[in-house]
Each structure stands twice: as structure tokens, then as C-alpha cells.
Amino acid sequence: MMTKRVREILSYYDSENAGVRTNLARFLNHGRLAGSGKLVILPVDQGFEHGPARSFAVNPPAYSPLYHFQLAIDAGCSGYAAPLGFLEAGAAEFAGELPLILKLNNHDLLLDERDPISAVTGSVGDALRLGCAAVGFTIYPGSAERREMYEQLREIAEEAKQCGLAVVVWSYPRGSGLSKEGETALDVVAYAAQIAAQLGANIVKVKLPTSHLEQPEAKKVYEAQRVPLEPLAERVRHVVQSCFDGRRIVIFSGGPKEDDATLLEEVAAIKAGGGFGSIIGRNSFQRPKPAAIALLNKIMDIYAG
Amino acid sequence: MMTKRVREILSYYDSENAGVRTNLARFLNHGRLAGSGKLVILPVDQGFEHGPARSFAVNPPAYSPLYHFQLAIDAGCSGYAAPLGFLEAGAAEFAGELPLILKLNNHDLLLDERDPISAVTGSVGDALRLGCAAVGFTIYPGSAERREMYEQLREIAEEAKQCGLAVVVWSYPRGSGLSKEGETALDVVAYAAQIAAQLGANIVKVKLPTSHLEQPEAKKVYEAQRVPLEPLAERVRHVVQSCFDGRRIVIFSGGPKEDDATLLEEVAAIKAGGGFGSIIGRNSFQRPKPAAIALLNKIMDIYAG
Amino acid sequence: MMTKRVREILSYYDSENAGVRTNLARFLNHGRLAGSGKLVILPVDQGFEHGPARSFAVNPPAYSPLYHFQLAIDAGCSGYAAPLGFLEAGAAEFAGELPLILKLNNHDLLLDERDPISAVTGSVGDALRLGCAAVGFTIYPGSAERREMYEQLREIAEEAKQCGLAVVVWSYPRGSGLSKEGETALDVVAYAAQIAAQLGANIVKVKLPTSHLEQPEAKKVYEAQRVPLEPLAERVRHVVQSCFDGRRIVIFSGGPKEDDATLLEEVAAIKAGGGFGSIIGRNSFQRPKPAAIALLNKIMDIYAG
Amino acid sequence: MMTKRVREILSYYDSENAGVRTNLARFLNHGRLAGSGKLVILPVDQGFEHGPARSFAVNPPAYSPLYHFQLAIDAGCSGYAAPLGFLEAGAAEFAGELPLILKLNNHDLLLDERDPISAVTGSVGDALRLGCAAVGFTIYPGSAERREMYEQLREIAEEAKQCGLAVVVWSYPRGSGLSKEGETALDVVAYAAQIAAQLGANIVKVKLPTSHLEQPEAKKVYEAQRVPLEPLAERVRHVVQSCFDGRRIVIFSGGPKEDDATLLEEVAAIKAGGGFGSIIGRNSFQRPKPAAIALLNKIMDIYAG
């Protein structure tokens, strides 16, 4: 049964066809947070992005692609996102058990670039044949390669939506246009979220912003208009506002493994600021499965509370 | 009912198919200036081009994409232009209420380039599914990337016209071929307007030119032929002339927020010089809605007067 | 009725389909030189190539695209060539009144490059919908970008010929491979004409060559074989020979406005050397219309004489 | 008859269509190792990759493309892989005699690059018309050109799988991101294997890794988690684990000609570590045919034992 909040969220997407709205509803109505309007998604692309040992050696069962499907199911996540190979290896076995996101581009660390761009590693056709509910795509605003990424996303998003798939965009500021600190600056994260939404993302994923302000012209406005920089919940609220005043789902990533108390505080701030949820990768699969499920459940409890 | 002036303007486009002419007529026959042959259009792409806080923090309701549809309707604008995300977020709710322009390329400020080029961020297919009357495209004559932009525009314009959509071109001189002052020089703006018209634009949008002359070879001709550089109305007239002797609609942008008196004087000069209207972005949505409507109405009064 | 000379010229193109030959015949059988085997064509792409004021301020009626159609008709030219916008603005009004050439690529001067390449600004589909008899394309042999231009031309020529359109190639040596003087050197112009013909051009357009020889290896041969460098008619003859021994139509451009006596002498030399005609732009539209018609008629008299 | 082990391996590929699984089964059920779940494949692309004399002068009958088909058949190999020309020269004569892999990209040594990328030298259509069971593709993780290679592979793999062909990926770390020693470092080889599997490879081919660790961030994890670096069998096991915990076929190459004892020890280690087999090129065709068959049989004996 469709809750009022889910119905409200879906109404933000009334220019999309029924297929896209159906697939958005699948995420919003799946797992322990079903119906709440909140999402907790399990992403596992670190095997490609950081290498297998760095990702899985600490918890060797996680080398198996089947492990993550089961983890997402057992923990009651809203969905599971991974690159082509990982989904190919389990999509048939777990067919219909949870909504999947095929990550359509990926980047490795075997060569360091100042202006990164991910390789396109899957297609909308792959997502369809694997029974996915959405495609995922990463952009790096601030990279000299951003134009190519935006244009790749545009083409993929158009095709995906025509096929009724939802579009999830990882928007990670990075590259020669930004300082290291600037990658998570409030103005930059809000800008990156806006760009993703303008590019047609149905779900936007960003990192939690710091109170740093990177761009001088933006800083003037934040100061003049007294946009609050503290506490974190206010920064979340600003990012939500920057996603079409809350009319686009925006979720936040946990980043590297950190202590659980901090993580749970962050989740509380996301909730307080009106964020739509979390995407929890390394903090879940880099610990034994029971501990991962326990943590994910605590997170979901906060969102559900 | 079709006025004589609108009929005359449409006759300039007699090589276009009925679809394009119908959509041009929709702009010319919509809002408070309907039938006058003049246009005032609301463009809101600054969330992408400058970032959300710089664009909307001064008037927070403007973070919502719905705000701008309503503002354009309430003020009686001739049309509303925005990137994909902003139109997707309101096109269904406001379907049929005013003519829309989908901006098909956009540029952000998270990396500074000497030779800018916008990313293609939408398609003709997107414009059709969102019920738009036109597509918009920005070119930067003077940029080392201009060839790619012209060729992208050519392809998009051909496809758009085949689908009966009108083509609006933002022609903004910029890049390593020009000094900063040269970007708004009379010779350069007139040249940029000519290029847009030659590329098949139905509606050309340029900035108001200064009396500066940038290119030595052009300067010789302006001096020899005594092309008047003052007052502003004469410069507008020269740009209109450079748009096929007035046989292409050319409208002028207001630029950054400025005091209203100056802005209204400029509008009067555009009218006096034979310009077809204005495109008013930051000067409208960066103030409270009633004030914006008041200003837009004053502008329309001048054009209608 | 088809003259013997036109029939002979058409026989050179016996590998082309009936559509291409029909369109070639339209140029050869139109205007005051109809049936003579000679052509005088009016080209107006300077608005794009040099800017509007530099092109039209000296004769302001020429700002209007309609002006040039009428000039070409009134003067009895064999055809009229212009970029997309200029043809779109008059093709319907003047439909069927004279053979049109759509210039499919263009270059502006808002940025100076050492190795120029024009932007593709129109399509074969545009030429068809505008009722053109031919497409025009510019290549710059000697530019580091020449490979891309040749390949663009190849694709366009194949498509155009399949649609029965004739292909006119402007072959202008330019770029880092050549000295300024070398751009009009006899060996270089003859080479550029040969390249255009080998690329499948039906009509080749080059500048009148000087007696300079640019390339050392070529110079040796010109000297050893005593290829005559003077007078101009001999150089024209060499270019005609380099266009498949006269089996491809080659016409010559007038270049910048010059005094009429010189221009007419050049025309006489073109005729004496076996050239197929002239393409006269700035020397026609940059003077009042009656004067332009008078000059064009003198030129045609020479060719017809 | 299908063995239990082959059935198990095929179950790992249950997201693939019946065509791909059928072709995987053809390799697993062909030659002396049929049914064992192990593979020994003959690859002969050295004529392209190193030049003909360096490849074949030591054993001149190998200049003939027919030689290698016969060698693979006589030795009881699981399949034979070669570039377009070599397969075109024998595919009709040996039609149906053994499963073929068309190598779809190749690289020559006539120019040295720091960041190599192979040229695409064949198509899925070629593989189909030549009766192949699989396509092969080489990627160089670590090269600045890797993004293009991954994207080429993605497109080819999608098309190949749609046509029921299996996809074999040679994943050879190389390029400016890596030291020479790093190309075979354990962390790098495991990472390269993971990338290939994530890109959708059905069969992954890597070099045997050394105990060197290249990337500082990875090294920390290998040390912290005590991933065993010795003996070779443990390194093989780690690579197998990095290929989706053994759910993707991974085979190992023999590299340059080495003494047979070493080679056989390596094969024993591959078997002990859970590897799926070997690909033996220069160590087979660079010796007289009877000696090659003898060696290959010894290798197969180890795998079958």
C-alpha cells in the first residue's frame, strides 16, 4: 500500500513516465524503511574503484558477489548498487528479491589523474537484461573532463528513462578546478547536487558537506544571505534546498569506515536536515555480516524513528 | 487573432515548416505582449551556470522550480527557458500554461577555462516529451571550442526544426580570441548575432553592446562608413540590422542585477532601436515575487507603449 | 535547348547519376551565360566569414538576405551561394528563380588560428529542403586540420550525390604547411585544385595563382619541364590542366575588392587560359546595385565574347 | 556428457544467455581436459604483437596459419586464439574441429609508447562469420588509455554476448601508472583480474603474479590482513579469489619461453591455487611440433591429475 509520503515524493516526478515512477516506488517501498520516504542503499563498487584486497581482504566472504546481495536483503536495505560484473554474477540467483542499481561507469586507481573521468562500463541494455530498477552514474564536477561526463550522463539518462529505469547520479566534486578541501565544501557540494538535478537525476547522491566555502563569489553570497553553516543538519538542509527545494531525492554517503557513533550522529543530522537517506558501503561490508546488519538496522531505526 | 505585425514577423520565416512557425507564433501571441511583435522571456539557468546559492539564496522561494513557472505566468511573460531538471520538475504541473524553451546546453563554474564550451545537457526528444515550444542553445564565438559548438547547434537545430520546434540561440562572445571588453564590443556583438542567424537561429539572444570596437579590421570599416556608436538605441539598431536587416527576431539580455532605472532605460533603447524584446533573469527572480512582477510589467509597458 | 559545349561538359561527369548531371546543367543553362559553358556565380558568405559590418556597411541594403537573391537574378548570374541562414531567409520567396548552392561549412574571424578549419554549418538535408542545386564546401589544404576537412567533404559529397546534388569545393591553401605567399603560389593552387577534383568535386573553386613556386620539389619539376609561369592565362591553363586536363569545371575567385580594370583583365586571362568562369562576391555586393550589375555584365560579356 | 564440475562452473554464469553458456561449455568440454573444469588454450598473436621473424623464425613451419590449428588439435588443447588474418586463413579448412577465439584487438612494436592501447582489428561479426566460440580482447590497466579500452571492451562484450559468444579478456597491467616491476605485482594483477571480471569477462587471463606489492595503500592492507605472498600457489589463490571468489574462470599465461621444469612447476602451482588453466603460446609453437605436443601433454597431465 502506498503511503502518503511516498505518494508525495512520486508526485515530484510527474513529468516522468509510469515506468520510472514505478521503479522509484520500488526503492521507496522496499526493505525496512518501506513507505517512510527514506532510503538506505548498499553500494559495492569498491572492488573496481579501490581494488579487491583493499575492499574485501578485511572480510573475505565479501570477495563473493553473492555475499552483497544477501547482505542487502538480510539488512532490509532499500536497494543494492554495483558494477556490471558483480550484478551479472548474482542477478539471476537473486532475481526479484531487491531493487538493483547497475553502476554504468567506474574508475580505477591504477593510474592517478588530476582530472578524473570514469569509464562507461555498462549499458542501459545491460540494466534491463539484469532486471535492474535503476542505472547509476558518477560525475566529477570540477574535473576538466566534466563536459564529457555530463554528456554521457545525458545520453544514458534519456535512454534509461525511455526504458522506464530510474536514474541515480553520484555527484562527487573533484579535479583541477577544486582544492582538496573544496571537494566537500558546502558551496561546492550544493552546486554539485544542483548540477545532478538539472541533468535529470531522479536520485542524487553526494558526500556530507563540511562548513568550508570554496568559491569566493559564492562565499560572498553565503555571508551576505547568512546561509547557516552549522550544525551539520543545516548544511544538509541547504543541500536538500539546492536539490530543487526538496523535490528531488538526495541521499548522502558515509565515506571511509569511521567509528559508529560518528556515523550514527551523521545519520541523525541527515534526518534532521530533511535528507532522504544514506548510502552505506565500506561501513557495512568491511565488517562481519552480523555486525553490518546490526549497524544498518541502527541507521534505519534513526530514519524510521 | 493574428495581428499584422506578428503575421509580418512570421513571414520572415517562410522557409520553415508549419510546426516551427506555429511555435514562433506561440511566443509572439502569449502573455501581456501578445500580438505586439515584442517578447519578454524569463530564463532561469543560473542554478547550473552560477550555482544554487549565488542564484537563489537572496530569494529562497526561487530554489523551487515551480516558483519560476508561476512567476512567468503571473508576470505575463512571453515564455520561460530553463535546463532539463528545472523543466522536468514543473512541465507536467504547468502543462499548456506558457511556451517553454528547453536549454539544451549548460556550463558550470566549478572549473575556469579560457575557452569555454557548454555541455549538451538535454535533447530535442526531451523538449518534445516536456511539451516545449522551442529549444535553446548557447554558443561562445571567440572560444577555441566554437567549431564544436556551432556543429552541435547545427545538428540540434536541424533535428528540432524537423520536429517543428523553434530554435533560440544565446550568442555570447567569449574565449581566447577576445579581450574582456571585447566580449560586449559593438562589432563583436553584431558579428555574434550574424553568426547565430547564419547558423539558422529563429530567435537570437545577445547582450547589449557597448560602444567599444574590438577588431582592428572591423574598426576601420565602422569609422569609414560612420556607423553610429551612440546612443545605445543606435547600437541596438546596428545589431538588428546585422540580424538579416531585421528579418530575424533578436532579443537582449539584462545581465547582472542592476538598478531598475538603468534597466528601464535600456529597455527603452532596445525598443527605440527596433529590438524585439528582452530576456530578464536575475533582475526578476532575485527579488521578491511582487517586486519582480512590478518590474516586468514596467518593462512590458515600455514595449507595449 | 542543350548546347554542344554544355553537352560536352556534362559528358565529363558520366559516372554521376542523372540527378547530379541535371543540377550541373541547371547552372550551365541559367542566366546570361546559359549554354556557353561559362559560369559567373555570386557568393555571399562574408557575413559569417568576415562579420556583417565589414561585409555590408559600405552598401547597407546588402544586410538583407533578400538583396543578394535579387542581385544575382537581376545580373543574370549562373547561381548564388550562401550559408544556411541567408538561404533560409529567402529560399521560399525566390523559390525556383535561380540555382542555389548551400555553403555547408563556414569560418569566422573572432579567433585567429594558424591551422584553420571551418565549422560544418548545414547539411545535405538542409540543401534539399531549401531547393538547392548544389552544396558547397571549403577545404584548406596545408592546414594541420586538412584530414578532418577532407573526410567531412567525402561524407557530405557521397550523401549529396546520392541525393542528386552537385558538389562545389572551395579549395583554399592555408595553414602551417605554407608561407603566406605560398597560399597563392602556382604549384600550390594547382595542387589544391587537383586535391579537390580527386575528392570528387564537380566544380572546383580556387584563387587566381601568382607565379611564385612554393615547394622545392615541385619547383624543380616546373623548371625542368619548363611549365610557363607567365602570363596569367598560362597559369590558369596549368590549373585547368591540373583539374583532370579540363574535365572538371574550375572557376576562379576575385578576392578583395579591387579596381575594375584589373578585375576585367583577370577575367580575360581566365577565359584565355580555358577557365570555366568566376565567382564574384565582394566586387559585386560591396557597391550599389546598378554598379554591381554593370560590372557583372561586363564580366559576362567577356566570357560570352 | 556434462560433468558435475562443468555444470557447476556454468552455474556461475546463470545471468548469461544460453548461447554464451553453450560456447563456454564448448571450451570446457573440448580436448584432453574435457570435463575437468580446466583449460589449456593455444594463443598465437605474436606475429602481430612481436613481428613474424621474432615469432616464427625459430620454427619456420609456424609461419603458416594452418600449422597452429593443427597443433592445437593434435595436442588436445581446449581452444585456439588468434587475430583476424590467422583465423581467416584456416577457419574454413578446420571448421568445427576446435573452439576458436578471435582476438579483437592487437598491438605492434613498430612504435614504443609509454601508455599503450591496442587497435581494434576485428569485429563480433567477423567472429560469427568465422565460426568462433568467443571473442578475445586485451586491456592494459595502468595505461592512460585504459578508459578507451574499457569502453571498447564494454561495447564489444555487450554485442558478443547478445550473439551468444563468450568473452575472454587479456588483462595486462601496463603504462605510466605502474613501474615495470609493478606490472606483475600481486596487488596489481589481482586488481587487473577484478577489473576484467567487473567489466563482464567470462574468462579472465592474467600473468602469474610475483610477490611484489606495488601500491602503498594496497600494501598496507595486504600486510594488515596478512594476505600470504608465498608460495606461488597462494598468490594464484588470491587472484582466483579476486575473480569473484572463484566464480569467474581465470587462466594464466606462460610468458616468454622458459625452461620446461619451471613452466611445469608453475602449472602445478596454478592447479594447487585453484586456477582454471593455462594459455601457452611461445612455449608451444616456438619448438618443433612433437616437442610442443609433448610439453602440452605434460601440462594437461598435471591439470588432469
Next chain:
Amino acid sequence: MMTKRVREILSYYDSENAGVRTNLARFLNHGRLAGSGKLVILPVDQGFEHGPARSFAVNPPAYSPLYHFQLAIDAGCSGYAAPLGFLEAGAAEFAGELPLILKLNNHDLLLDERDPISAVTGSVGDALRLGCAAVGFTIYPGSAERREMYEQLREIAEEAKQCGLAVVVWSYPRGSGLSKEGETALDVVAYAAQIAAQLGANIVKVKLPTSHLEQPEAKKVYEAQRVPLEPLAERVRHVVQSCFDGRRIVIFSGGPKEDDATLLEEVAAIKAGGGFGSIIGRNSFQRPKPAAIALLNKIMDIYAG
């Protein structure tokens, strides 16, 4: 009637469709060498490659494209190869009189590059509409642009073969990977021939190799395996061996005009070494037609002898 030798040669191409084999047979069964298994082909692309005067001024009738068709016919050549324009100018008139090869890429000398790449100047569709039996394509192994050339060839070859056209590859080592002397070194020429054959060429064309060895790694092998470097016939034999042990037709070019005695000695060496024939351009059309026919007949006498 099909001779035994022609039947044998065609058997090497038994993976090709009937169309390709039919067209190969047309060359092998045409002209004075019909049935012998030897070929003498007339190529005339120098107008594009070197310029018209350097190519034809010494024998002015050769400016006409008709001249070369007639020369090839009168001399009894096996076929005639030329770029698009030259074939367009005579293909209809000489339809069906001799097998034609359309050269699909060409390069000019108006700009010097260290790493050359030819422009694609024709298409398979052009070859079909002109009634050709084959397409020709030039690659420059050793050039930094070689990857693009190989990939262009791959696409063209696939399309040509699907249409039943034979594929002739000019493989000329050149570019920053090679010394000037290395361009004709035995190891390099043999390598270039191998690459062409691996890329799917039906007929390979290379220059006659010198006894120089360019690549150190290759040199070691030539010395260790005592590959004979003298006389020329041995070098020809090595190249033939490198073309799949004689299972691909390989022919040799004459290079710049040289004295006839040397040329005829070279032809004798080609024959002695098992080469399949010659391609004779400047040595034929740069002398009066009777002398050219006389020389070509002497060459054919050697091959036929």
C-alpha cells in the same frame, strides 16, 4: 578457364565469400598475365600524393584521367588503382574493360608530418557505384597514428568483404617509430606485411626491402636463426613467408623512377623469391605511352617466363 595455380591461390581465401573470391579471380585472370598467378598493377595516386605537376608534367597527356585507363588496358595490366576523382572521371567510359581498385585513403604533401596518416577519401559505396573489383587502403606502421589507420581499415575491410569486394592494403612503414633507413629494413617490411595480412588484407603491397635490420630485438633473431639477408630474392622470400607462408598475395612496388635495368633485375628477384607481382606507377606513366607499354611488357615477360 581457371588455371591450377589460380585455383590454388583462390583456395587460400576459402574463408571469404564467393564475391571476394570472384573479384580476386578477376585480377588473376585479366591482362597479359592472366592465369599465371602473377599480377602487374598500375597505380596512379601521385596527383594527390605528390601534386599534379610533379606527377604529370613530364608526360602531359597523363594529366587526363582517361590516359591511365587506356595505358593499363593497352599494356595488359592486371588492374588499375586510383583515388575517387580519377576513377569517377573514367569509370563509366571504361566500364567493364579492366578490374579497378578504388584507393580509399590518400595523403598530400602540403604539410609535412612526422607521423603521417592518410585521409579517408572514398567509401565502399563509391567503389560499388564505380564498378570496382577491390578497395585499396594505405597504412603506415610505425606512425603514432597507426592505431586509427588500422581501425579505419578494419571497418572498411569488413564492409568491403560483405559487399564482395577484395581488399588491397598498401603497408608502408613510416613515422616516429622508425629511422628513415628503417622504413625499408627487412625486419620492418616483413613485420608490416604480417600486420596487413593479420588485418585481413587479401592482397598486400609493400616496398622491396633492403638488407638493413632496424629493431634490435628482431636483429638478434635474424642473426640467431641465420635468416638470409642476401640476395634480394631471399629477402622477397622472407616477406612472402611473413605473409602467412605464401598464403596471401603479396606484391612489390617499384618506388621512384629508376633505370630500367635495375627495375627489371628487381622484378626477376621478386619472381625468384616467390613474390606475386609488381605495382608500377611512376616508372610507367612518367614516360611516353609506347615506352611505358614496352617496359611493362618486359616486366610481364619476366613474370610469365
